[in-house]
Amino acid sequence: MRIIKVLQIAVILFALGSCNEVKKETSEVKTSKKAKKLDKPNIIFLLADDMGYGELGSYGQKTIKTPFLDDLASKGLRFTDFYAGTSVCSPSRAVLMTGKHTGHLSIRGNKGDIDNKWDRVPLKKSEIIIPELLKKAGYQSAMIGKWHLGVPEDVSTWAKGRGFDYAVQEQWGEDKNGKEIDERVHWVNNNQDSIFYNYNNYKCLDEFRTNFALDYLDEKDEDKPFFLYMSYRIPHAHEYFLSKNNLYEDKIQEWPEIERRHAARITMLDTQIKRLFDKLEERGELENTLIIYSSDNGPTNENHHSYKFFNSSGSLKGFKRDVYEGGVRVPMIAYWKNIIKPGVSNHPSTFYDIMPTFAEVAGIEAPKNIDGISILPELLGKEQKKHDHLYWEIQEGRSVKGFRQATRFGKWKAVRYGNNYHTEIYDLEKDLYEQNDISAKYPEIVKKANEILKKQSVKDPHWPNSGGVFKK
The missing domain is CATH 3.40.720.10 (Alkaline Phosphatase, subunit A)
Known part of the structure; x- marks a missing residue:
């Protein structure tokens, strides 16, 4: 009986060793194989x-x-x-x-x-x-x-x-x-x-x-x-x-x-x-x-x-x-x-x-x-x-202050923060760093920008200020 048990253990150890070798070989192939074209x-x-x-x-x-x-x-x-x-x-x-x-x-x-x-x-x-x-x-x-x-x-x-x-x-x-x-x-x-x-x-x-x-x-x-x-x-x-x-x-x-x-x-x-x-x-x-x-x-x-x-x-x-x-x-x-x-x-x-x-x-x-x-x-x-044009919108918190919109069309960039009730205009070709709001100088650009901002923001019940924040 003791000899049989020893033989059984030997067989198991051999099998486990074989499995380990298979796993090892598979792993080696796995890391070196080339993908199909x-x-x-x-x-x-x-x-x-x-x-x-x-x-x-x-x-x-x-x-x-x-x-x-x-x-x-x-x-x-x-x-x-x-x-x-x-x-x-x-x-x-x-x-x-x-x-x-x-x-x-x-x-x-x-x-x-x-x-x-x-x-x-x-x-x-x-x-x-x-x-x-x-x-x-x-x-x-x-x-x-x-x-x-x-x-x-x-x-x-x-x-x-x-x-x-x-x-x-x-x-x-x-x-x-x-x-x-x-x-x-x-x-x-x-x-x-x-x-x-x-x-x-x-x-x-x-x-x-x-x-x-x-x-x-x-x-x-x-x-x-x-x-x-x-x-x-x-x-x-x-x-x-x-x-x-x-x-x-x-x-x-x-x-x-x-x-x-x-x-x-x-x-x-x-x-x-x-x-x-x-x-x-x-x-x-x-x-x-x-x-x-x-x-x-x-x-x-x-x-x-x-x-x-x-x-x-x-x-x-x-x-x-x-x-x-x-x-x-x-x-x-x-x-x-x-x-x-x-x-x-x-x-x-x-x-x-x-x-x-x-x-x-x-x-x-x-x-x-x-x-x-x-x-x-x-x-x-x-x-x-x-x-x-390109368009962006974000709502941070429920308040008007957290609602922000922007659009870019050509060289013009428009930015509108809801609580300001004002659309800022920047000429990105001359003012990439948006330091000079020139909205007062270009009312026609403000008008175009506001049309985009109003149209692109579709009302949604999850977002209380969607649709835009504009004074009536």
């Missing part, structure tokens, strides 16, 4: 959180180091006049996903009037978003990071419930049972699985998130093109948990610690984006992938960080939540190896142009009721159709 290109959108127009070296930053993104800008198409959806997170991301500007959306601020309280408003299910659209063209899709277009108590409004095949997202607030959700937990495919972010094990949150992206690239369906929406945390001021790092340690005595952290995190983001590109190169997918990098709004000025310390807005007026240029004009770099020629574009474009661009890349029609225009011709160096 597909007819349709892959699409990646990389979204920084609160990165100002002047926070990359390629956009004039002198202190913070972003070597990879700067190199990418030199190899791709760098946009000088690209705009976020608006000047704060949730509505700007809604614009990106739907192809509609904020005056036509169900989300126009981080919070709105809903169920007799001031709280987050989810995207309507009738508002078609990019992964739902691309699915019709045979694309698989993934979202990793910050979603901010749903509500914590209803998982059908989370990324997985809105058309993404694979989603890893943070969440905060109370769940349907009234239990507070830990923001450090990342939810895989709604609540199919959850993984806790232990900051001691990573340089930053975006390293943790990038690991999911790298795994996704290895594990996705090789027979379908993919759309990856990579939604980073950096440089948003509220990454409370950060392991120690030695970046810019020579500035410890010179800079406030919050500013050293800010610079360090942006450099860390640059490193994480390089990791993603390296993986695409390793897999042979870089040449067949359109990649766009941008930010959801202008620079943050929160948590004791000052956007002026590193000139994060690039000297543009305003910051996050402002509809002056500093709040809405953002970096944008488009890269498609051997397809997009290196250069600089001053074509005025915005987040709501992204959906129709991706639709054209995928070879399908964009929805008819959107505001965007495909910028694929601009990316390819062809004749580009232009907008008659």
Whole structure:
């Protein structure tokens, strides 16, 4: 009996060892295998959180180091006049996903009037978003990071419930049972699985998130093109948990610690984006992938960080939540190896142009009721159709003071803060930094601007000042 038991143990150990060898071999093949060549290109959108127009070296930053993104800008198409959806997170991301500007959306601020309280408003299910659209063209899709277009108590409004095949997202607030959700937990495919972010094990949150992206690239369906929406945390001021790092340690005595952290995190983001590109190169997918990098709004000025310390807005007026240029004009770099020629574009474009661009890349029609225009011709160096005007709107709190609108048409920029009952006019060709309101000199431009502001803001019950704030 003892001999039999020994033989049984030996067989089990041999089997386990064989399994381990198989796993090891599979892992080795997995990291080195090349992706199939597909007819349709892959699409990646990389979204920084609160990165100002002047926070990359390629956009004039002198202190913070972003070597990879700067190199990418030199190899791709760098946009000088690209705009976020608006000047704060949730509505700007809604614009990106739907192809509609904020005056036509169900989300126009981080919070709105809903169920007799001031709280987050989810995207309507009738508002078609990019992964739902691309699915019709045979694309698989993934979202990793910050979603901010749903509500914590209803998982059908989370990324997985809105058309993404694979989603890893943070969440905060109370769940349907009234239990507070830990923001450090990342939810895989709604609540199919959850993984806790232990900051001691990573340089930053975006390293943790990038690991999911790298795994996704290895594990996705090789027979379908993919759309990856990579939604980073950096440089948003509220990454409370950060392991120690030695970046810019020579500035410890010179800079406030919050500013050293800010610079360090942006450099860390640059490193994480390089990791993603390296993986695409390793897999042979870089040449067949359109990649766009941008930010959801202008620079943050929160948590004791000052956007002026590193000139994060690039000297543009305003910051996050402002509809002056500093709040809405953002970096944008488009890269498609051997397809997009290196250069600089001053074509005025915005987040709501992204959906129709991706639709054209995928070879399908964009929805008819959107505001965007495909910028694929601009990316390819062809004749580009232009907008008659661009439009932004934001509602911060219920009061008139928190309602802000802006429009750009040609060289003219109009800004209207609800509580001022006044439309400011700036000539961006002569006054990019919006220092001189020339509305008194150009009443006909004020009239045109007000017509746009009134028409583009459609009334919505969630947003008490939608439709515009004008004296009768």
